[in-house]
Amino acid sequence: MKWFLLAWSNLGRNRRRTLATLLLTAIGVTGIMATSGFALFTYDSLREFAMRDKGHVILTHPAFYQTQEDYPLHFGLDNADSLEQALRQDRRVRNTLATVEFSGLITNGDKSTIFVGEGVEPELFQVRGPSMRLDAGRLFGVTHSDTGAQALIGRSLANNLKVSVGEGLTLMSTTVDGALNAIDVTVRGIVSTGVPELDSRLVMTRITDAQRLLNSDRITRLGVYLNDSAQADAFYSSLKEQYPHLGITAWHERAFFYTSVRNLYNRIFGVMGLVILAMVGFAVFNTASMSVMERTREIGALAAMGTRRGEILRLFLMEAGLIGLLGSLVGLVLSGLLSLGLMVFEVQMPPPPGQTEGYPLQVYWSAEMALVSSAIVVVLAVLASGVATFRGVRKPIVEALNYA
Amino acid sequence: MTLMTVDKVSKSYRVGETDQKVLSGVDLSLQAGEFVGLVGPSGCGKTTLLNICGLIDQPDSGHVYWHDRALTGLSGVALTDLRRRTVGFVFQEFNLIPVMSARDNIAYPLMLLGLSRQEQAERVTALANAVGIGALLDKRPAHLSGGQRQRVAIARALAKRPELIIADEPTASLDEETALTVVDLLRTLSREFNTTVLVATHDIRLSRWCDRLIRLHQGRLQSESRPPIPVREERV
Ligand SMILES: Nc1ncnc2c1ncn2[C@@H]1O[C@H](COP(=O)(O)OP(=O)(O)OP(=O)(O)O)[C@@H](O)[C@H]1O
Numbered sequence: 001m002k003w004f005l006l007a008w009s010n011l012g013r014n015r016r017r018t019l020a021t022l023l024l025t026a027i028g029v030t031g032i033m034a035t036s037g038f039a040l041f042t043y044d045s046l047r048e049f050a051m052r053d054k055g056h057v058i059l060t061h062p063a064f065y066q067t068q069e070d071y072p073l074h075f076g077l078d079n080a081d082s083l084e085q086a087l088r089q090d091r092r093v094r095n096t097l098a099t100v101e102f103s104g105l106i107t108n109g110d111k112s113t114i115f116v117g118e119g120v121e122p123e124l125f126q127v128r129g130p131s132m133r134l135d136a137g138r139l140f141g142v143t144h145s146d147t148g149a150q151a152l153i154g155r156s157l158a159n160n161l162k163v164s165v166g167e168g169l170t171l172m173s174t175t176v177d178g179a180l181n182a183i184d185v186t187v188r189g190i191v192s193t194g195v196p197e198l199d200s201r202l203v204m205t206r207i208t209d210a211q212r213l214l215n216s217d218r219i220t221r222l223g224v225y226l227n228d229s230a231q232a233d234a235f236y237s238s239l240k241e242q243y244p245h246l247g248i249t250a251w252h253e254r255a256f257f258y259t260s261v262r263n264l265y266n267r268i269f270g271v272m273g274l275v276i277l278a279m280v281g282f283a284v285f286n287t288a289s290m291s292v293m294e295r296t297r298e299i300g301a302l303a304a305m306g307t308r309r310g311e312i313l314r315l316f317l318m319e320a321g322l323i324g325l326l327g328s329l330v331g332l333v334l335s336g337l338l339s340l341g342l343m344v345f346e347v348q349m350p351p352p353p354g355q356t357e358g359y360p361l362q363v364y365w366s367a368e369m370a371l372v373s374s375a376i377v378v379v380l381a382v383l384a385s386g387v388a389t390f391r392g393v394r395k396p397i398v399e400a401l402n403y404a
Numbered sequence: 405m406t407l408m409t410v411d412k413v414s415k416s417y418r419v420g421e422t423d424q425k426v427l428s429g430v431d432l433s434l435q436a437g438e439f440v441g442l443v444g445p446s447g448c449g450k451t452t453l454l455n456i457c458g459l460i461d462q463p464d465s466g467h468v469y470w471h472d473r474a475l476t477g478l479s480g481v482a483l484t485d486l487r488r489r490t491v492g493f494v495f496q497e498f499n500l501i502p503v504m505s506a507r508d509n510i511a512y513p514l515m516l517l518g519l520s521r522q523e524q525a526e527r528v529t530a531l532a533n534a535v536g537i538g539a540l541l542d543k544r545p546a547h548l549s550g551g552q553r554q555r556v557a558i559a560r561a562l563a564k565r566p567e568l569i570i571a572d573e574p575t576a577s578l579d580e581e582t583a584l585t586v587v588d589l590l591r592t593l594s595r596e597f598n599t600t601v602l603v604a605t606h607d608i609r610l611s612r613w614c615d616r617l618i619r620l621h622q623g624r625l626q627s628e629s630r631p632p633i634p635v636r637e638e639r640v
């Protein structure tokens with residue numbers, strides 16, 4: 001007979017109670033796994049989005065993110081082409097994207113409004129992947145056979161200016177020399193980003209057209225896209241050494257939405273996790289307290305026969321540990337089923353604040369979380385049981401034997 | 405050979421404001437292999453004395469000697485280990501472990517001693533046959549009668565071949581006929597293993613199995629006497 005088997009048998013004494021505690025533990029672990037899995041999924045999506053948006057590492061003029069510019073491209077990058085070429089030699093680099101940020105007025109001749117412009121390289125759409133929806137027209141092609149400047153504009157902006165694909169608009173802005181400049185563009189496509197504020201302002205042109213409007217050959221920033229996101233940190237450090245005179249920014253430094261959501265979720269789900277753990281702890285504490293009380297006489301008999309206090313205590317700890325372990329396992333299976341279920345049966349989430357598109361709910365099942373959460377639950381169960389049974393196990397033998 | 409000596413042992417319980425003296429200067433010595441009956445009216449302190457002799461309780465004053473070695477001041481762990489090796493208990497309410505089979509109940513003290521599986525099995529089988537429950541070894545206590553349970557308890561107490569068995573009213577929960585058989589068993593087997601047995605009882609009929617009968621009265625051992633009727637060894 002081994003202690004372990006005895007502990008196992010003891011779980012069968014009060015099956016209902018054991019099952020109830022086990023189930024509560026399982027639900028607790030499921031809850032922890034589901035919330036953390038949802039958080040991980042969200043972080044992952046937002047990280048992916050942020051990396052796609054501007055690149056894993058962003059190269060700028062060193063003052064660009066620190067100081068306000070006096071005029072367009074004041075803190076722009078010179079010699080972007082040679083920089084891009086040098087970077088593309090690196091085997092870790094998948095691609096680079098130069099961007100010119102600009103703004104000004106857009107007009108259809110009768111009506112003007114403010115726009116937020118991006119001069120982009122045509123590869124953008126392949127490199128970024130699906131980050132906006134094309135409602136009409138076409139995106140920029142990689143081979144440049146267009147005649148004249150063309151623009152992709154946001155859905156609401158197109159509605160506002162009452163234009164459709166093929167019609168002309170004029171972009172007005174200040175050049176680097178402080179002169180007013182204007183270029184005519186043809187609407188090539190109408191896009192939706194899912195962010196209403198952006199859809200009413202967004203204008204994308206080829207980078208050369210933007211540079212022509214601003215009368216400069218600088219760019220605002222150069223986004224570097226890596227083959228493997230996991231290398232982002234290492235690559236960032238090596239770039240910092242390689243280009244000490246440039247502004248090198250890691251993706252997460254500009255991923256404000258990602259960072260704030262992460263901070264918020266960590267806090268919310270952290271508190272939820274603590275509440276769940278407290279519930280599990282109390283359930284085990286309660287079960288162990290009742291169990292030790294009911295078995296007082298038996299504890300007395302075991303002690304009389306020469307069982308050490310430590311051995312008796314260990315028995316109770318094992319029982320709680322078993323409950324914690326089994327509950328965790330059941331919880332891990334349940335949360336795994338939940339993750340799988342959500343992959344098969346899509347559940348649509350409402351659009352996040354400030355966006356127009358919902359997204360399918362997913363819950364990651366992370367082996368690391370599984371290990372950590374079950375380890376915590378087991379340790380917690382053992383601790384709770386220890387606190388609950390410590391006194392009962394130390395009762396004087398005679399008193400324990402007389403216990404009614 | 406003297407197994408245990410109890411020397412001027414006193415014990416009182418605090419009840420409310422006053423101390424109620426239960427044992428006042430008890431002297432007793434137990435010889436190896438003897439079967440001693442402890443009798444006396446209810447509440448006279450039999451259980452209290454048994455607990456002290458069984459090393460699960462401590463006297464307020466006086467000393468207990470184990471093979472001429474004073475146990476006074478010994479740590480709880482040391483006493484536990486001494487009991488583990490040398491003292492067996494038979495309780496009135498059996499106190500078997502309900503989630504274990506009869507077999508595992510009997511083997512439990514052997515597990516504490518770290519005996520091999522095979523050795524455990526051999527001893528359990530032999531004892532179970534000796535107490536007549538060889539066919540019931542896989543049953544849990546809940547599925548045994550009172551008499552069968554007490555037989556399991558006797559086998560459990562004897563399994564480690566203890567030097568001393570403490571039995572506090574081992575027959576009080578049994579019917580008359582069963583009680584006699586059970587005591588007879590205890591008597592026969594303890595003799596076989598040369599185990600000292602100290603048994604407290606109300607039942608004067610059990611006294612005929614005792615080598616020696618001691619009577620507790622008003623906190624003292626009033627008399628030591630030979631049993632009124634000689635042991636009937638032929639009875640089974
Ligand atoms: N834990 C205790 N607290 C207070 N008084 C106690 C305690 N245990 C026993 N007593 C008292 O001590 C006296 C002796 O008790 P004990 O149990 O030793 O008697 P006993 O001879 O075994 O009686 P019985 O034959 O009924 O079992 C009794 O008066 C009892 O009330």
Ligand SMILES: [Mg+2]
Pocket residue numbers: 450451452572
């Ligand atoms: Mg008593």
